[in-house]
Amino acid sequence: MQTAPDLALLLARFQFAFTVGVHIIFPAFSIGLAAYLAVLEGLWLKTGRQVFLDLYRYWIKAFSIVFSMGVVSGLVMSYEFGTNWSVFSKKAGPITGVLLSYEVMTAFFLEAGFLGVMLFGMNKVGRGLHFAATCCVSVGTLISMTWILASNSWMQTPRGYTIDPATGRFMPDDWLAIIFNPSFPFRLVHMGLAAFLSVAFVVGATGAWHLLKARRVGATAREPVRVMFSMAMWMAAIVAPLQILAGDAHGLNTLKYQPVKIAAMEGDWETEGRASELLFGIPNMKTERTDYAVKVPLLGSLILTHSLDGKVPGMKDFPRDQRPPSPVIFFSFRIMVALAMLMALVGFWSLWLRRKGALFTSPFFHRVAVCMAPAGFIALLCGWVTTEVGRQPWTVYGLLRTSESVSPIVLSSMAVTMTAFVVVYVIVFGSGLVILLRLLGRAPEEGEHNASPAHAADVLATHTHPGIAGPIPGEGA
Template identity: 50%
Template sequence: MDFDALMLSRMQFAFVIAFHILFPAFTIGLAAFLAVCEGLWLKTGREVFKQLYLHWIKIFALAFAMGVVTGVVMSYQFGTNWSVFSDRTGSVLGPLLGYEVLTAFFLEASFLGVMLFGWNKVGRKLHFAATVIVAIGTSISAFWILSANSWMQTPQGFDIDPVTGNFFATSWMEVIFNASFPSRYVHMMLAAFITTAAVVLAAGAWQTLRGHKSEPTRWQMRMAAGTLAVLMPLQIWAGHWSGEVAHEHQPAKVAAMEGWCETLDVQGTVLLAWPSANECGRSEITIPGTSPFLFNTDEPLRAYSSFAEDERPPLWLVFWSFRIMVGAGLAMLGFGVWGLILWWRGGLDRPGLFHWLAIPGGSLGFIAVITGWIVAEVGRQPWTVYGALRTADSVSPVEAGQVALSLLIFITVYAIIFTAGTIYMARIATRGFDDQPPEAGSGERRAPGSPLGAVDDPAQKPADSIVAG
């Protein structure tokens, strides 16, 4: 492998976006979870849902902040490392990213303050509206980001200036709603909800193993297990839908994902394979004759080696990332079904094997998101805009040493900040609802219902009377 400016720039962008994508994937789902909890509290009046809201909003605030910071760093790389790409595609992608800021980020920023700090200052309905608007804002943000990325996967509605070589839109509807956008948007939104559910389940499992059997702990585990059991089958369907679109528009990616070594009318599902003397590999476990159930086509299914060498994505990284993603998803489905069975039998609140396994299972959603991103982005190579602009023609004219130095700095800083932030969020998430920290100060008390645990004047009225409007 030649570590030139191109490879180092790809590694740097991959490193930064791998960290960044974890936070939006978590905050999109967590914002929806908070909206559900506050809505149930308003609807039923049960204190348990208010406790869940006040507990998880602290984690949401931290994750949202880290997502914004990592996102800003990532956006700068379009100018520093990928200036040629930005120059040539800016007329198409620039407006999409601008719409994300105007319609989503401003919306989130406007109501996030009310959501985090307005619990004792606005009425219940207004605060709930702020929570819902923030949740909607995260979904809108995902809409524009996925639209831009999907256009890079399946570009349409554009033309190229023959003089400058720059892209320009001929139909914005085709650019935004390109062929792969609907399936990829559904797939990503479900992934966000599932990722959050796995984290919430892991936190509840940890609390249960520590002997905390409070009502909020029980309810968060029930809600998380139910979410996994209901959404994972939908996610499998969405993944299949996305795979069908990729097979139509990016057949080389699908050939790498599936590990097809021969062009056949009917292919099998390769479960495991390893490198061998030939360029594709040797299958160890294969389920024969499955392709008619997966791909609706009368054309022969092309082998990986049938594509030109300079148009193939890296085989083994895409192949194994796809299997890790699928394995993580099936494991989360298992946790959801297992959790519902335990709930039905009255054993979800009793510590056992399920709880010990659910704790590391909290990382499965993040693993699936990262490996799914690898399949999508590495599988697109060697193109930045599929079939129209190669990655090698998109990189900035920078020295390899400069990129290597900045990559080293990113790795160091991210390792410190990400580790500290993750540990702190994990400590908050796993804290039991019946062992909250002592109130700060002898003459001060924690404001009842204050989302971020602000210290208020002791003469202040209880939160329930303040927000009753």
């Protein structure tokens, strides 16, 4: 039976999981969309084709909404470190706090300094300067991702530190080892590709939606619709296979440094050579077995070690109090992998249709593309659940437990704040999502209007309801 402090800890972890789960969608969207805008403006400057400028002006309106929601949702987590995770902040702050400060001093100021020029300066500064501003914002989003992942990856595979015997605080000893810890390069590539792929499917779904609308009224879709759909499908065809390869490399790295996470992901209890791959099952933490298992012989060793004779770890090799909750990450991992395979399949399908000259005339494929709009973000969330829940019961892997990182909180306070967060987030970000969807519900036009503040306000007034105007200590656990 769980006690009140145990439930308070569970709610604190769930609260951070909820807030970071909502937040991570918007930075990923901003990273991918900022890069897409830089590509569009660069192509316009190089070719002089109006269609690229039209698409730039169309998508920059969506970027302004997504970027704003990302900033708002990110502020909440900063306060949670002090209110719910003060012990973690005190002990790991000399490292994680510095890395997050670097993120503010480099990425945030870079984005903030050039965002206004990017959004409102196209008719006020030269073309070259405006393109430089767009590139700076795009680079800023990538730098921000780099510092956040350096901090979080250090928590996964800590290096370059000493522990102060008097205070128990983690003190920096080698900053290069801290930043370039063993899991950082793999997680950086994996997250970056996830952001690009997620946005590619949103752009592709938007293009497919407008292709279907044009078909319903017997019209030919405008050139901006066809171009953005084509670009998105090229991105899907190229990036989805790369993401699968990056995920495989990340898995090998995790097997080396966090073998119990791999065992929990796979639902394996006994260490085996020539191990099977569990396609389906229900891991049971009490009986230490996976019920209803559906296995493929030898495939587990081949996938995890790239050898038919490779040894795959089992959870029984580790103490019970050091095992992550296998059922959660067993299914989140499989959802992520299934969606990755499906996105790659859609990309290859688009290449086949393109070769046949039917990319813009296949309504069934366009419906599939519309349905795939959230696939990248769902896969991204499942990947974060797998990574972060798989780290449990630690905040700093193998060194600082989550139960030792929490503030002295009470159950009633956590219940009230958790309820408030859910209500406010549903209202605020639900409204933002409605605005975004209605904005994208209008097809881009040839000669798209400039993305000025006045025009943006007109668009929202016309297409929306009048009333709608870091390191991660315990998320997902």
